[in-house]
Amino acid sequence: MKLLTLNFLTCARKTCKSAPSSFPLHPREAELEVVQADVNLAFLKNILPRLMWGELRTITGELGLPTLPDTAPERSALFTAAAAVSETTTPGVDPEAIDAPEHPAPVEEPEETPTQTAIDLHRILLETCIKEGKLVCGNCGHEYAVKEGVANFLLPGHLV
Amino acid sequence: MPQYLVRFVQMHESFRTAELEALAVLVGVKIEVMKYDKDSPFCIIKLPSEAAARSIISRSIISQAIYELWGEGPTYKDLHTSVREQSSSEWAKYEKTPFRFAMDSYRGTRTPSEQHTIMESFSYMGFSGPIRMKDPEVSFRIFEDYEFKADVPKYYYLGRLIAVSGRHAKTTYDLKKRHYISTTSMDAELALLTANMALAAPGKLFFDPFMGTGGFPIACAHFGAVVSGSDIDGRSIRGTGGSARRGQTGKMDVVGNFTQYNLEGQYLGAFVSDLTNTPLRMPTDNARSGGGYLDGIVCDPPYGIREGLKVLGSREKYGDEERAIHEHRFKDPNYIAPKRPYSFTAILDDILAFAVNTLVENGRLSMWMPTANDEDIELVIPTHPSLEIVSVCVQPFNRWSRRLLTYRRLSEFEVPQGVLDGTTKEYEKGVKADELNDFRRKYFEGFKEFEKMKLDSSEKKAEQIPPDSKGVSGRWREKSDR
Numbered sequence: 001m002k003l004l005t006l007n008f009l010t011c012a013r014k015t016c017k018s019a020p021s022s023f024p025l026h027p028r029e030a031e032l033e034v035v036q037a038d039v040n041l042a043f044l045k046n047i048l049p050r051l052m053w054g055e056l057r058t059i060t061g062e063l064g065l066p067t068l069p070d071t072a073p074e075r076s077a078l079f080t081a082a083a084a085v086s087e088t089t090t091p092g093v094d095p096e097a098i099d100a101p102e103h104p105a106p107v108e109e110p111e112e113t114p115t116q117t118a119i120d121l122h123r124i125l126l127e128t129c130i131k132e133g134k135l136v137c138g139n140c141g142h143e144y145a146v147k148e149g150v151a152n153f154l155l156p157g158h159l160v
Numbered sequence: 161m162p163q164y165l166v167r168f169v170q171m172h173e174s175f176r177t178a179e180l181e182a183l184a185v186l187v188g189v190k191i192e193v194m195k196y197d198k199d200s201p202f203c204i205i206k207l208p209s210e211a212a213a214r215s216i217i218s219r220s221i222i223s224q225a226i227y228e229l230w231g232e233g234p235t236y237k238d239l240h241t242s243v244r245e246q247s248s249s250e251w252a253k254y255e256k257t258p259f260r261f262a263m264d265s266y267r268g269t270r271t272p273s274e275q276h277t278i279m280e281s282f283s284y285m286g287f288s289g290p291i292r293m294k295d296p297e298v299s300f301r302i303f304e305d306y307e308f309k310a311d312v313p314k315y316y317y318l319g320r321l322i323a324v325s326g327r328h329a330k331t332t333y334d335l336k337k338r339h340y341i342s343t344t345s346m347d348a349e350l351a352l353l354t355a356n357m358a359l360a361a362p363g364k365l366f367f368d369p370f371m372g373t374g375g376f377p378i379a380c381a382h383f384g385a386v387v388s389g390s391d392i393d394g395r396s397i398r399g400t401g402g403s404a405r406r407g408q409t410g411k412m413d414v415v416g417n418f419t420q421y422n423l424e425g426q427y428l429g430a431f432v433s434d435l436t437n438t439p440l441r442m443p444t445d446n447a448r449s450g451g452g453y454l455d456g457i458v459c460d461p462p463y464g465i466r467e468g469l470k471v472l473g474s475r476e477k478y479g480d481e482e483r484a485i486h487e488h489r490f491k492d493p494n495y496i497a498p499k500r501p502y503s504f505t506a507i508l509d510d511i512l513a514f515a516v517n518t519l520v521e522n523g524r525l526s527m528w529m530p531t532a533n534d535e536d537i538e539l540v541i542p543t544h545p546s547l548e549i550v551s552v553c554v555q556p557f558n559r560w561s562r563r564l565l566t567y568r569r570l571s572e573f574e575v576p577q578g579v580l581d582g583t584t585k586e587y588e589k590g591v592k593a594d595e596l597n598d599f600r601r602k603y604f605e606g607f608k609e610f611e612k613m614k615l616d617s618s619e620k621k622a623e624q625i626p627p628d629s630k631g632v633s634g635r636w637r638e639k640s641d642r
Binding site for chain 1: 192335363365366384386388390393394397398415425426428429430431432433435437438439440441442451453455473474480482483486487489490495497498520619
């Protein structure tokens with residue numbers, strides 16, 4: 001499982017859901033693996049505002065990965081546009097805009113190159129995988145085993 | 161807006177315009193369906209531009225191609241008049257271009273010499289470029305639409321090819337060629353259609369809570385989405401439980417499927433979990449955990465027939481002794497979490513609630529749901545105040561049908577105030593699967609009401625059948641007659 005998934009996972013117990021300490025789950029005895037993948041800039045740009053950055057830092061810290069900056073990078077820090085095309089529209093009323101259809105026509109995006117910030121983030125979120133280990137809830141202490149890269153969140157009979 | 165002709169395939173009729181409309185939303189253009197008949201594969205639509213037509217159709221699974229409409233009519237005479245009126249201004253553009261003419265007769269045939277005569281009748285357009293059957297620069301097609309078993313077509317069209325569809329993906333992802341499948345894997349064509357309905361696209365994050373061997377996530381990854389999934393049965397994800405493929409041995413798993421299609425970069429990994437006790441964070445439970453984060457959810461939940469519908473828990477409430485046993489044993493590597501049958505209507509509502517919690521605004525949920533034909537009423541489609549139904553597509557089978565329901569997550573402003581406050585629903589009570597699942601019971605009763613209707617009409621026929629010929633011996637027949 002790629003590290004990004006940990007940004008969406010909490011304890012499966014209903015009683016833990018409302019407790020702030022149930023998120024994120026803490027990896028223990030984790031065996032990491034890096035699986036190379038192409039940088040997916042469109043995805044990074046989309047997912048960045050949905051990341052819980054503080055919790056991501058906690059996890060990378062606990063796994064002994066390179067320290068992340070205190071705050072999430074700006075979306076614009078992820079790429080440099082190869083051709084300088086201004087995205088801002090010209091001020092003033094465009095006569096054609098009045099008759100424009102409800103949905104705007106697709107805009108051809110200029111070629112963009114990922115910055116080092118994007119490559120580093122990609123490395124952590126989408127190339128680093130947990131292969132074996134445990135994920136521990138900070139609230140109830142329940143341990144979820146990760147085997148062959150697949151975490152098991154099935155609760156035992158007495159915890160359902 | 162210019163008019164275009166879409167050449168659909170003549171199957172899954174109720175999905176056809178729904179797919180086009182979904183793709184138009186994805187591309188961000190307005191689409192207007194001018195002429196559509198479920199009995200014909202030809203559909204006339206309006207789109208703002210050729211580029212829009214190209215982007216829409218290049219992803220479409222249920223169509224073959226899109227053409228610029230050059231003319232139409234109920235007879236060849238009308239077609240020629242219409243071509244002269246509508247497209248004579250275009251002719252000069254293609255005067256010297258290498259071109260090709262072809263014919264497409266739906267439910268009819270033309271001999272090669274007839275085809276030749278028909279094509280030659282368009283010679284007034286004055287194309288003097290070389291005819292090139294392979295890789296022409298411009299391609300025209302004459303369409304003939306026949307009534308079933310009619311001698312003469314009822315309608316004609318002429319179109320200039322703009323783009324062929326993405327239907328070839330159906331062959332690439334064909335289950336017959338997939339390394340690892342299970343008994344209930346969704347047909348590749350319908351899985352890809354589902355991904356289109358849910359607007360899977362590059363940059364998006366998609367999730368399937370009943371992934372099985374990963375058919376839906378693979379279809380979404382094909383369209384560029386980053387995907388993840390979960391299943392209550394870990395064996396299907398890890399692949400240690402064998403495969404549905406006859407004679408297949410060795411390690412086959414979901415990751416292997418992604419590798420087969422060169423999509424492993426878009427696979428986040430999966431986990432074993434139960435939807436009613438999901439580990440995914442729920443923004444409504446915990447204010448600290450932000451808003452929704454999934455762009456789309458696609459799933460085919462277990463109907464309780466070929467795949468059991470189970471959730472975590474036990475049929476009966478535990479006594480102290482049993483609790484103690486579980487508490488003592490749960491760290492055992494061979495421990496298996498207890499599961500119990502669950503109500504089908506409840507799981508559908510659980511999926512909607514899950515979608516409301518995890519989807520971003522305008523994110524989509526596309527979910528399959530079975531419906532017995534004798535129950536085919538609008539009421540049974542599950543609803544939620546925060547979800548708007550975008551489309552309902554039906555795939556009919558012999559005795560039952562299933563539907564693909566697509567919902568859009570509304571923004572907070574679109575949901576009327578007060579509707580979200582506590583209405584708790586009553587679900588089927590009981591501990592056995594049949595008590596909990598109306599559809600399952602009907603299925604195994606063989607849809608009796610339906611059968612009875614059939615029987616009444618063919619009663620005379622049945623009487624003529626000798627008593628022993630239906631696999632029931634005479635002795636038993638007498639007994640059951642009493």
